[in-house]
Amino acid sequence: WVELLLRVVVSARTYADFTPQATFDIKKCDLHKLEEGPPVQAVLTREEGLQYYRTMQIMRRMELKADQLYKQKIIRGFCHLYDGQEACAVGIEAGINLTDHLITAYRAHGYTLTRGGTVREIMAELTGRRGGIAKGKGGSMHMYAKNFYGGNGIVGAQVPLGAGVALACKYQGKNELCVCLYGDGAANQGQIFETYNMASLWKLPCIFICENNRYGMGTSVERAAASTDYYKRGDFIPGLRVDGMDILCVREATKFAADHCRSGKGPIIMELQTYRYHGHSMSDPGISYRTREEIQEVRSKSDPISMLKDRMLNNNMASVEELKEIDVEVRKEIEDAAQFATTDPEPPLEDLCNHIFHNEPPLEVRGTNPWVKLKSVS
Amino acid sequence: MSSLFSSLKMMTKGAMRCVLITNHLKFFETIGNFQLLQVTVRDALNQAMDEELERDERVFLLGEEVAQYDGAYKVSRGLWKKYGDKRIIDTPISEMGFAGIAVGAAMAGLRPICEFMTFNFSMQAIDQVINSAAKTCYMSAGLQAVPIVFRGPNGASAGVAAQHSQCFAAWYGHCPGLKVVSPWNSEDARGLLKSAIRDDNPVVVLENELMYGVAFEVSEQGLSKDFTIPIGKAKVERPGNHVTLVSHSRMVGHCLDAAAVLAKEGIECEVINLRTIRPLDVETIEASVVKTNHLITVEGGWPQFGVGAEICARIMEGPAFNYLDAPVIRVTGVDIPMPYAKILEDNSTPQIKDIIFSVKKTLNM
Numbered sequence: 241w242v243e244l245l246l247r248v249v250v251s252a253r254t255y256a257d258f259t260p261q262a263t264f265d266i267k268k269c270d271l272h273k274l275e276e277g278p279p280v281q282a283v284l285t286r287e288e289g290l291q292y293y294r295t296m297q298i299m300r301r302m303e304l305k306a307d308q309l310y311k312q313k314i315i316r317g318f319c320h321l322y323d324g325q326e327a328c329a330v331g332i333e334a335g336i337n338l339t340d341h342l343i344t345a346y347r348a349h350g351y352t353l354t355r356g357g358t359v360r361e362i363m364a365e366l367t368g369r370r371g372g373i374a375k376g377k378g379g380s381m382h383m384y385a386k387n388f389y390g391g392n393g394i395v396g397a398q399v400p401l402g403a404g405v406a407l408a409c410k411y412q413g414k415n416e417l418c419v420c421l422y423g424d425g426a427a428n429q430g431q432i433f434e435t436y437n438m439a440s441l442w443k444l445p446c447i448f449i450c451e452n453n454r455y456g457m458g459t460s461v462e463r464a465a466a467s468t469d470y471y472k473r474g475d476f477i478p479g480l481r482v483d484g485m486d487i488l489c490v491r492e493a494t495k496f497a498a499d500h501c502r503s504g505k506g507p508i509i510m511e512l513q514t515y516r517y518h519g520h521s522m523s524d525p526g527i528s529y530r531t532r533e534e535i536q537e538v539r540s541k542s543d544p545i546s547m548l549k550d551r552m553l554n555n556n557m558a559s560v561e562e563l564k565e566i567d568v569e570v571r572k573e574i575e576d577a578a579q580f581a582t583t584d585p586e587p588p589l590e591d592l593c594n595h596i597f598h599n600e601p602p603l604e605v606r607g608t609n610p611w612v613k614l615k616s617v618s
Numbered sequence: 619m620s621s622l623f624s625s626l627k628m629m630t631k632g633a634m635r636c637v638l639i640t641n642h643l644k645f646f647e648t649i650g651n652f653q654l655l656q657v658t659v660r661d662a663l664n665q666a667m668d669e670e671l672e673r674d675e676r677v678f679l680l681g682e683e684v685a686q687y688d689g690a691y692k693v694s695r696g697l698w699k700k701y702g703d704k705r706i707i708d709t710p711i712s713e714m715g716f717a718g719i720a721v722g723a724a725m726a727g728l729r730p731i732c733e734f735m736t737f738n739f740s741m742q743a744i745d746q747v748i749n750s751a752a753k754t755c756y757m758s759a760g761l762q763a764v765p766i767v768f769r770g771p772n773g774a775s776a777g778v779a780a781q782h783s784q785c786f787a788a789w790y791g792h793c794p795g796l797k798v799v800s801p802w803n804s805e806d807a808r809g810l811l812k813s814a815i816r817d818d819n820p821v822v823v824l825e826n827e828l829m830y831g832v833a834f835e836v837s838e839q840g841l842s843k844d845f846t847i848p849i850g851k852a853k854v855e856r857p858g859n860h861v862t863l864v865s866h867s868r869m870v871g872h873c874l875d876a877a878a879v880l881a882k883e884g885i886e887c888e889v890i891n892l893r894t895i896r897p898l899d900v901e902t903i904e905a906s907v908v909k910t911n912h913l914i915t916v917e918g919g920w921p922q923f924g925v926g927a928e929i930c931a932r933i934m935e936g937p938a939f940n941y942l943d944a945p946v947i948r949v950t951g952v953d954i955p956m957p958y959a960k961i962l963e964d965n966s967t968p969q970i971k972d973i974i975f976s977v978k979k980t981l982n983m
Binding site for chain 2: 341343374375376377378382384389390392393394397399400401402403404405406407408409411412418430431434435437438441442594595596597598599600603605610618
């Protein structure tokens with residue numbers, strides 16, 4: 241009951257002592273073919289701050305737990321972790337609605353979360369269990385949720401897909417838009433330029449977002465791109481370069497971009513300058529092409545969660561205890577999810593051939609030899 | 619007035635013939651009590667798309683020259699005029715881009731028809747067809763459907779040489795998650811395209827440019843707005859007892875021509891029109907082989923790892939093997955890139971004489 245009392249004390253403090261909201265100066269965005277950009281100040285309410293903090297912490301801890309499980313060989317295959325880039329996923333979601341649409345590449349766990357997936361489902365998908373968000377059929381790179389089209393393994397392929405989703409939005413006239421993400425590596429894919437052309441021609445409500453984390457696998461941007469001004473590479477498409485480590489910057493830029501799309505002006509590009517602490521994937525230690533000093537510098541000077549935390553504490557928008565408590569809750573949630581993900585059974589063998597098709601009568605599928613005839617239901 | 623009188627005069631006669639030209643250039647013959655329409659494959663495809671566009675507002679067509687040009691091969695003639703920019707979309711020459719856009723639109727609730735000017739160009743976009751469209755329902759454990767149709771002319775044409783003549787039946791037929799159909803005549807074209815558009819899954823429709831202008835009789839039932847042909851079911855075009863000929867697309871016509879010639883010598887061929895490449899209707903082939911004991915596959919594509927090769931494997935693995943009196947024979951395109959010169963091109967794909975020769979070989983004649 242002491243804990244209960246403390247909670248009451250803490251919540252009593254909540255209403256009385258904290259600043260309900262504050263205005264912060266944020267970095268000005270570099271502009272391409274735009275007369276003006278997002279505001280250089282952002283208003284953050286206490287509720288928003290706590291929510292962003294919690295979500296980013298969940299995301300951070302979830303990815304670190306995935307790292308652990310991968311090293312224990314409980315997660316297999318590809319695992320591309322998002323820690324360091326939390327401000328992007330959470331900031332973008334704060335600038336759009338859940339009724340909008342989003343598609344990204346393979347570094348997708350964070351977006352699966354912001355788009356409505358639970359930590360349990362995400363982790364169980366990573367461990368390949370039946371409780372996974374794709375029933376264990378997809379794995380790390382193929383997670384889906386409502387208005388979230390994955391999770392795509394082929395670099396760059398998600399960009400035309402995203403423009404197609406935007407076409408559907410325009411076609412159906414529901415004032416929705418599609419956020420279409422890709423990395424600095426993917427930015428050199430030809431199909432992205434084909435997509436820029438069509439999205440612009442047809443004025444599709446598409447926000448193209450390049451998450452520039454400085455390295456495409458092991459190749460730095462300078463070695464991969466003749467022009468590293470990714471926000472300008474849409475040429476005839478207006479663009480913004482945004483500080484991707486500052487969640488408020490990302491949010492304001494996203495709101496600005498969303499307004500642009502919703503007003504029928506067509507697509508817009510955002511380049512988020514961000515950083516990943518892990519290597520490209522779990523098979524990449526991430527230190528052969530960059531220095532430990534560089535990683536450490538970003539961690540100490542630009543960590544998105546620390547930045548938000550400092551802002552809130554310095555402006556009396558939250559207490560140290562309160563944030564610590566959130567940390568404790570988050571840790572517990574992740575432990576719970578990991579426990580589920582490691583104990584949930586694998587999918588049943590009967591499920592092997594299911595879901596090849598949608599809305600289809602049952603069909604027979606050839607097994608590994610002619611006598612094995614498997615059943616597929618949709 | 620006098621023309622009306624002469625019409626009435628005509629109608630009192632026994633058999634009558636009146637020609638009615640609609641904006642779809644149909645020819646309407648009434649012979650006795652039967653009503654048969656002569657419809658070209660092109661018009662059949664056109665009508666099928668028109669009817670499905672009208673039926674479901676989520677259906678739309680995109681591709682190069684499909685709108686204002688009326689289609690590179692005029693298959694989409696009149697559709698843009700009727701449905702406008704929103705539903706008939708001209709794309710830039712960006713196969714990978716627009717195929718991906720089509721797949722994304724399908725994921726988000728629309729029902730696109732993505733035209734490849736020929737399937738040769740689909741190679742530029744094949745990643746979107748296979749990795750984004752075909753595999754997604756499975757990878758998402760059924761959460762994400764992709765109701766899309768990829769259609770266009772496939773295989774050899776006339777004088778278009780190597781880069782424009784490849785048959786993709788085997789390549790697309792290889793992949794789980796796709797359905798692949800290959801119509802031969804107008805009824806096939808109508809029924810299969812309509813089924814493809816109504817299917818909630820990715821369907822590849824392999825048309826044939828040389829067949830576009832060929833007219834076939836289509837029954838009234840075949841002309842009804844809800845006429846569909848089930849995907850995955852072959853059709854016995856001609857019954858016979860001595861040998862089974864299995865084919866798809868244009869080669870079905872060659873098989874029927876060969877069968878007509880052979881019939882004069884007392885050899886009755888059973889001709890099966892596959893209609894669908896994937897899923898392959900092996901049961902229909904097996905039932906036929908049980909009856910005839912001899913099987914020949916005929917295709918325009920290359921022999922290695924082709925449709926005929928798959929049929930051979932399946933027959934061997936199944937009950938019909940014990941009914942074969944001779945090994946299965948594959949009649950295929952020559953294993954070379956398609957040459958240009960007419961004499962060379964003519965000798966690069968199966969001719970009727972090749973089929974006749976093979977039949978006589980397998981029957982030991």
